[in-house]
Amino acid sequence: MTSIQLETPVTGKYTQPTGLFINNEFVKGKKGQEFEVINPATEKVTCKVHEATEEDVDIAVAAARKAFQPGSEWRTMATADRGKLLLKLAELFEKNAEMLAAVEALDNGKSISMARGDIGACIGCIRYYAGWADKIHGKVITTAEGSFNYTKREPIGVCGQIIPWNFPLLMWAWKIAPALACGCTLVLKTAEQTPLSGLVAASLVKEAGFPPGVVNVLSGFGKTAGAAIASHMDIDKVAFTGSTLVGRTIMKAAASSNLKKVTLELGGKSPNIVFEDADIDEAISWVNFGIFYNHGQCCCAGSRIYVQESIYDKFVARFKERAEQNIVGDPFHEKTFQGPQVSQLQYDRIMDYIKIGKEEGATVETGGERHGDVGYFIKPTIFSNVKNDMKIMQEEIFGPVCAIAKFKDADDVLEIANDTTYGLAAAVHTKNLNTAIKVSDNLKAGTVWVNSYNLLHWSLPFGGFRQSGIGRELGKAALENYTQIKTVAINMKGAMF
Ligand code: ADP
Numbered sequence: 001m002t003s004i005q006l007e008t009p010v011t012g013k014y015t016q017p018t019g020l021f022i023n024n025e026f027v028k029g030k031k032g033q034e035f036e037v038i039n040p041a042t043e044k045v046t047c048k049v050h051e052a053t054e055e056d057v058d059i060a061v062a063a064a065r066k067a068f069q070p071g072s073e074w075r076t077m078a079t080a081d082r083g084k085l086l087l088k089l090a091e092l093f094e095k096n097a098e099m100l101a102a103v104e105a106l107d108n109g110k111s112i113s114m115a116r117g118d119i120g121a122c123i124g125c126i127r128y129y130a131g132w133a134d135k136i137h138g139k140v141i142t143t144a145e146g147s148f149n150y151t152k153r154e155p156i157g158v159c160g161q162i163i164p165w166n167f168p169l170l171m172w173a174w175k176i177a178p179a180l181a182c183g184c185t186l187v188l189k190t191a192e193q194t195p196l197s198g199l200v201a202a203s204l205v206k207e208a209g210f211p212p213g214v215v216n217v218l219s220g221f222g223k224t225a226g227a228a229i230a231s232h233m234d235i236d237k238v239a240f241t242g243s244t245l246v247g248r249t250i251m252k253a254a255a256s257s258n259l260k261k262v263t264l265e266l267g268g269k270s271p272n273i274v275f276e277d278a279d280i281d282e283a284i285s286w287v288n289f290g291i292f293y294n295h296g297q298c299c300c301a302g303s304r305i306y307v308q309e310s311i312y313d314k315f316v317a318r319f320k321e322r323a324e325q326n327i328v329g330d331p332f333h334e335k336t337f338q339g340p341q342v343s344q345l346q347y348d349r350i351m352d353y354i355k356i357g358k359e360e361g362a363t364v365e366t367g368g369e370r371h372g373d374v375g376y377f378i379k380p381t382i383f384s385n386v387k388n389d390m391k392i393m394q395e396e397i398f399g400p401v402c403a404i405a406k407f408k409d410a411d412d413v414l415e416i417a418n419d420t421t422y423g424l425a426a427a428v429h430t431k432n433l434n435t436a437i438k439v440s441d442n443l444k445a446g447t448v449w450v451n452s453y454n455l456l457h458w459s460l461p462f463g464g465f466r467q468s469g470i471g472r473e474l475g476k477a478a479l480e481n482y483t484q485i486k487t488v489a490i491n492m493k494g495a496m497f
């Protein structure tokens with residue numbers, strides 16, 4: 001069996017594929033292994049899915065290689081037709097949006113209203129890259145009379161893509177859409193905690209009409225299937241989103257196998273800076289959203305909050321009040337803002353950090369404990385009275401936990417905000433244009449939001465400075481990840497030597 005009937009409160013019954021998606025078919029893994037998918041809100045088993053091992057990765061890569069051969073349907077397809085297939089996929093996402101959102105809520109535990117937002121962002125992303133498919137050009141470069149040179153942007157080939165569990169379908173779309181617009185084929189591995197939505201989406205890939213082998217989606221574990229992708233000799237490029245720790249492993253595996261090209265979108269410990277002249281109500285709303293959105297499970301979460309000293313006490317009191325109003329609970333309730341953490345492991349890691357914070361001497365302003373009796377729920381937690389060298393100020397917690405500290409002026413806050421090994425994102429709240437520009441210019445981060453937070457858009461490049469990553473996703477920048485430049489130099493002057 002490679003599909004089952006599941007049920008969600010929003011959609012009623014729906015068909016959930018459980019097989020590995022290879023060559024446009026759902027198949028069992030070669031070893032016949034399956035693994036359990038846990039509902040984080042109830043801690044009960046939702047279903048089992050088939051597990052990809054090394055052999056299945058080989059089969060999927062062979063399918064992707066075949067689909068990439070010169071003369072194949074995919075390689076000979078007009079670029080505009082590639083765009084049309086992506087548009088069709090976006091249309092199918094739109095048609096099935098409510099079902100996709102429900103699967104995401106069931107699998108990941110995110111609230112249904114936030115899941116709907118994710119699906120909207122997937123649709124936008126896929127449409128955006130559909131538009132790029134026939135606009136990827138090289139250049140003519142003149143060097144001297146009698147020579148004619150041009151560059152082409154060729155698809156890089158077979159891509160391995162490894163995605164995390166915090167935005168299962170959005171990361172699927174961020175990876176798949178630019179790779180397909182560029183004419184690559186791919187083998188994507190979903191995270192073992194959240195394999196369901198990627199498989200439903202794979203069935204839409206088939207329905208959209210992509211040729212077999214172009215998109216392959218595997219459920220499986222990092223140390224087996226993920227490692228097999230990273231070290232595969234016939235994968236031309238690996239794109240990874242996940243922890244910095246695993247990012248290093250991927251890079252090492254790529255280096256010691258076939259030197260496949262690598263892009264990494266990794267962790268963060270992003271500063272969110274509030275100046276005394278900011279609109280306090282707006283700043284509190286963005287700071288709250290910056291850390292507690294998606295239960296703090298965002299690589300760009302604004303987990304270090306710096307507030308100018310003159311407004312610090314007032315800000316802490318009001319932020320605490322705001323965080324306590326966040327509705328934590330059943331992902332399928334329309335008003336829920338925060339659902340459970342994704343897994344027991346993540347729950348335990350976060351609770352450990354909360355314990356460490358308390359032991360380090362920080363003050364718990366609110367939260368600091370589990371919510372309810374069942375499910376991996378943690379109360380929104382704010383630590384004050386923190387020092388910059390404390391673990392909770394330096395390490396990525398990946399949960400609804402933040403630390404708040406005061407600063408004197410722009411120079412002071414820049415020094416402490418940049419005192420981290422990460423550099424994914426940051427934000428500054430102020431009404432003063434000069435402050436906004438000076439602070440943004442000097443923050444070591446790939447994205448800086450001014451008077452907002454977490455406002456990502458498919459047309460804006462996203463990625464990390466320092467140990468937060470290599471390369472950029474989204475926007476035109478992502479096309480560079482999936483194409484390589486070929487230079488053709490034509491000599492028209494006959495023999496020269
Ligand atoms: P987290 O710690 O938040 O679960 P990870 O970085 O471990 O995040 O996981 C992100 C993705 O990387 C998942 O798809 C996971 O299966 C995969 N992964 C984990 N370990 C490895 C590894 N050694 N090689 C390749 N992929 C891995």
